[in-house]
Amino acid sequence: MSDENSEVQAMDDRLRETLSAMMDDQADELAVRRVLSHHDQPAVRDQWQRWQRIRDVIHETPSGHAGLDVRDAVSASLDRSASADDSHRQAVRRRHAPWRWSAVAMITFGVAIGFGAGSGWDVMSGTGSDSLVPVQAQVPAAAQDSAVPQVTLQGLDARQREQVSRYLLEHAQNNSVVAGQGAVGYARLTSMSGTGY
Amino acid sequence: MIMSERRQPGPAAQLKEAPAGPTMKPDAEQTRPSAPDGQTDLQLVRKARQGDRSAFDLLVLKYQSRVASIISRYIYDSQEVLDLTQETFVKAYRAIERFRGDSAFYTWLYRIAVNTAKNFLEARGRRPQGVADVNDAESFEDGFRLRDVGSPEGFLQRDQLREALEAAIGSLPEELRSAFLLREYEGLSYEDIARILECPIGTVRSRIFRARDAIDRQLGPMLDNT
Numbered sequence: 001m002s003d004e005n006s007e008v009q010a011m012d013d014r015l016r017e018t019l020s021a022m023m024d025d026q027a028d029e030l031a032v033r034r035v036l037s038h039h040d041q042p043a044v045r046d047q048w049q050r051w052q053r054i055r056d057v058i059h060e061t062p063s064g065h066a067g068l069d070v071r072d073a074v075s076a077s078l079d080r081s082a083s084a085d086d087s088h089r090q091a092v093r094r095r096h097a098p099w100r101w102s103a104v105a106m107i108t109f110g111v112a113i114g115f116g117a118g119s120g121w122d123v124m125s126g127t128g129s130d131s132l133v134p135v136q137a138q139v140p141a142a143a144q145d146s147a148v149p150q151v152t153l154q155g156l157d158a159r160q161r162e163q164v165s166r167y168l169l170e171h172a173q174n175n176s177v178v179a180g181q182g183a184v185g186y187a188r189l190t191s192m193s194g195t196g197y
Numbered sequence: 198m199i200m201s202e203r204r205q206p207g208p209a210a211q212l213k214e215a216p217a218g219p220t221m222k223p224d225a226e227q228t229r230p231s232a233p234d235g236q237t238d239l240q241l242v243r244k245a246r247q248g249d250r251s252a253f254d255l256l257v258l259k260y261q262s263r264v265a266s267i268i269s270r271y272i273y274d275s276q277e278v279l280d281l282t283q284e285t286f287v288k289a290y291r292a293i294e295r296f297r298g299d300s301a302f303y304t305w306l307y308r309i310a311v312n313t314a315k316n317f318l319e320a321r322g323r324r325p326q327g328v329a330d331v332n333d334a335e336s337f338e339d340g341f342r343l344r345d346v347g348s349p350e351g352f353l354q355r356d357q358l359r360e361a362l363e364a365a366i367g368s369l370p371e372e373l374r375s376a377f378l379l380r381e382y383e384g385l386s387y388e389d390i391a392r393i394l395e396c397p398i399g400t401v402r403s404r405i406f407r408a409r410d411a412i413d414r415q416l417g418p419m420l421d422n423t
Contacts, residue, residue: 044251
């Protein structure tokens with residue numbers, strides 16, 4: 001008790017008067033903020049709780065639970081759930097991280113394969129979309145031997161490079177017209193290729 | 198009907214005898230509190246939404262007894278009542294973003310408490326034993342009129358506390374007593390009290406604080422024991 005009283009005394013009278021006004025809905029936002037930012041929150045809570053109990057007696061709030069205090073339990077429960085949420089988020093992040101990198105790798109690989117396919121497809125069978133299937137079928141076999149040199153643009157001659165460039169530009173241009181989202185890609189390709197498209 | 202008849206406490210009689218400025222008429226216009234009800238609650242809710250747990254702590258301390266009383270309407274096991282009271286506040290904190298302020302915070306909390314109790318009983322295949330209803334929160338928004346289901350010891354303690362409270366109020370200097378009673382029993386705003394007592398609002402605020410402080414000091418050990 002004496003400890004509690006000394007805790008209460010840690011708040012100055014001005015702050016306690018503000019807390020009293022808060023009891024009566026007569027404190028402004030700034031005053032509430034001042035109370036909540038007081039360094040000794042246990043003293044604030046203790047004083048608040050004591051006055052609330054007095055009010056409960058005055059207004060005959062059912063007293064079967066007058067002495068109960070669930071604040072600590074509520075606070076602990078919220079802390080637990082907050083830390084559980086944090087660890088869940090971290091676990092999800094950890095679980096998804098390898099997939100994310102795998103997805104990036106797969107997309108990169110797919111794009112590279114696309115370049116490879118593009119480079120082979122005119123050389124092998126001239127024009128026409130029907131030539132796409134055999135070329136796609138051949139790529140994995142080629143990739144098994146030495147995938148990297150064949151799928152990079154560096155292995156292309158000038159004509160093939162021009163065709164890939166043209167293809168990409170057309171693709172980006174179509175995309176920018178249809179979806180309105182490829183304009184940047186189109187601009188970037190145009191500026192990089194220097195072909196005048 | 199879940200409410201018990203509200204007793205007229207002693208200090209209310211003292212108030213009538215107190216020569217507190219102009220005569221107080223018991224008409225609705227004068228006795229209706231003009232203070233912005235629930236203003237502090239809304240301020241605390243706003244802070245709690247911003248993650249200020251100290252603000253939510255004050256709401257818990259303010260309403261925990263009333264929430265426990267609501268749940269007691271449905272559940273008689275005291276440990277379960279405690280658990281569900283705790284659960285009610287945890288749910289309230291998690292859902293506080295959804296509190297729009299259309300109703301008083303206590304009304305909203307009351308609904309959560311009733312639903313928590315009902316869900317608990319349904320999960321155990323038990324029918325609600327109590328008679329409280331969500332609508333009660335609207336009817337008795339101040340929550341002060343719920344039936345008491347406390348233990349005999351609780352009743353005894355409360356009676357003793359009440360007697361001590363009345364004695365403490367009776368021993369207050371007259372100007373403090375008048376301000377305190379007008380606020381606590383009549384529910385008047387500081388502004389109305391200032392008009393009645395013919396003094397500045399700041400004086401009213403100070404007197405009410407000093408009255409509370411004096412009562413707290415007198416009841417000190419008893420409040421600790423309840």
